[in-house]
Amino acid sequence: MNNLQPKKEHKFTFGLWTVGNPGRDPFGEPTRQPISPVTIVKRLSELGAYGVNFHDNDLVPIDASAAERDKIVGEFKKALGDYGMTVPMATTNLFSDPVFKDGAFTSNDPRVRLYAVQKTMRAMDLGAEVGAKIYVFWGGREGAEADASKDACEAIKWFREAMNFLCEYSISQGYDYKFALEAKPNEPRGDIYFPSTGAYLGFINTLDHPEMVGVNPEVGHEQMAGLNFYHVVAQALEAGKLFHIDLNDQKGPRFDQDLRFGSEGIKNLFFLVKMLEEKSYEGPRHFDAHAYRSEDEEGVWDFAAGCMRNYLIFKEKARRFNEDKEIQSLLAEIRSTDPAFEPVPLKFTKVRAEQVKSMRFNRAELATKRLPYEKLDQLVIDLLLGVR
Numbered sequence: 001m002n003n004l005q006p007k008k009e010h011k012f013t014f015g016l017w018t019v020g021n022p023g024r025d026p027f028g029e030p031t032r033q034p035i036s037p038v039t040i041v042k043r044l045s046e047l048g049a050y051g052v053n054f055h056d057n058d059l060v061p062i063d064a065s066a067a068e069r070d071k072i073v074g075e076f077k078k079a080l081g082d083y084g085m086t087v088p089m090a091t092t093n094l095f096s097d098p099v100f101k102d103g104a105f106t107s108n109d110p111r112v113r114l115y116a117v118q119k120t121m122r123a124m125d126l127g128a129e130v131g132a133k134i135y136v137f138w139g140g141r142e143g144a145e146a147d148a149s150k151d152a153c154e155a156i157k158w159f160r161e162a163m164n165f166l167c168e169y170s171i172s173q174g175y176d177y178k179f180a181l182e183a184k185p186n187e188p189r190g191d192i193y194f195p196s197t198g199a200y201l202g203f204i205n206t207l208d209h210p211e212m213v214g215v216n217p218e219v220g221h222e223q224m225a226g227l228n229f230y231h232v233v234a235q236a237l238e239a240g241k242l243f244h245i246d247l248n249d250q251k252g253p254r255f256d257q258d259l260r261f262g263s264e265g266i267k268n269l270f271f272l273v274k275m276l277e278e279k280s281y282e283g284p285r286h287f288d289a290h291a292y293r294s295e296d297e298e299g300v301w302d303f304a305a306g307c308m309r310n311y312l313i314f315k316e317k318a319r320r321f322n323e324d325k326e327i328q329s330l331l332a333e334i335r336s337t338d339p340a341f342e343p344v345p346l347k348f349t350k351v352r353a354e355q356v357k358s359m360r361f362n363r364a365e366l367a368t369k370r371l372p373y374e375k376l377d378q379l380v381i382d383l384l385l386g387v388r
Helices: 037-047 066-083 108-130 152-173 197-204 219-224 229-238 266-278 297-323 323-334 348-356 374-382
Strands: 011-015 051-055 090-091 134-138 176-183 213-215 285-288
Touching: 011 297, 037 051, 037 066, 037 266, 037 297, 066 108, 066 152, 108 152, 108 176, 152 176, 197 213, 197 285, 219 229, 229 266, 266 297, 285 297, 297 323, 297 374, 323 374
Parallel strands: 011 051, 011 285, 051 090, 090 134, 134 176, 176 213
Antiparallel strands: none
16 A cells, blocks of 8 residues: 555654664663664665664764764764765763763752763754754763752752753754654663653743743653553643654563564554654654664664554544544544533633523533443454454
């Protein structure tokens, strides 16, 4: 089917660290050879992807000389041009190097905090050089195992200081970045500060430039906390703060699995895709996942193709949902009310408050309204399983 063929217009993106994952895990060494950034750009373009994202050290090794950096970046930029690819988002690795063992922006050591800001500024320079307009912050080491070790209130202040400083740096450089904060409840730290997207939505309003800062929710991270990702993203969308999104999959509240998008949570991800498409989310659809450790390099490209295909399957199912007469009839019944009732807008005035207080409701009658959710949900299952 042509509508399942990925195209640039779909804005599908992958990270150098996702398709470039060598199959290493906490219990085992790599099972496949590294793939060069140039090869990643070429193969993703051939599959129909729109762009590729990276942490600074995914592209340029942390100890690279200036000459080595310029050579690597030059080859990468040439590949982007040769294969019609873009870099919508960049980010900083503030978690791998031992210097960040107790945090980056929230380290107890002010020298580490300043180094983290310095490293991020340089990474922002690199992102801007290749055209990135979104900058993601994932605080993988911003947290604690021993609560006695760090004043959590002070850590939040340090994080805020860093974000305010980096917002000003972006403005001063004319980068026009949108900053997107990515939450996670735990792993690699025992507890990570700002464990959910909702926590970040609250934090953003305390910044000097809240208009510059939004969120980057990730499927697996929210599911690790037992949350419904569809609802998480709805809140971010409604607030106008969904600047970027990380798509993958997860088998319940376990460790962060980064599974192929759509491989496990089919119904929840269907409603996610439906919402992204119908609410006109304009940002990249970024797949922050990786192939099974058992795969060779060709399996990596099967994984990438599968992520995009599953998104497009959900998109097609959303179209059929909207055109299904029985489903739409049932929804109309569920959402109906007494045609004689005139809704009262809840925009407060003293007169309106008195009007609402004086209204008479028959709660027993209201409680008898039929809500056939079982039938509706089964129709959705039938649709997703291909029997409608």
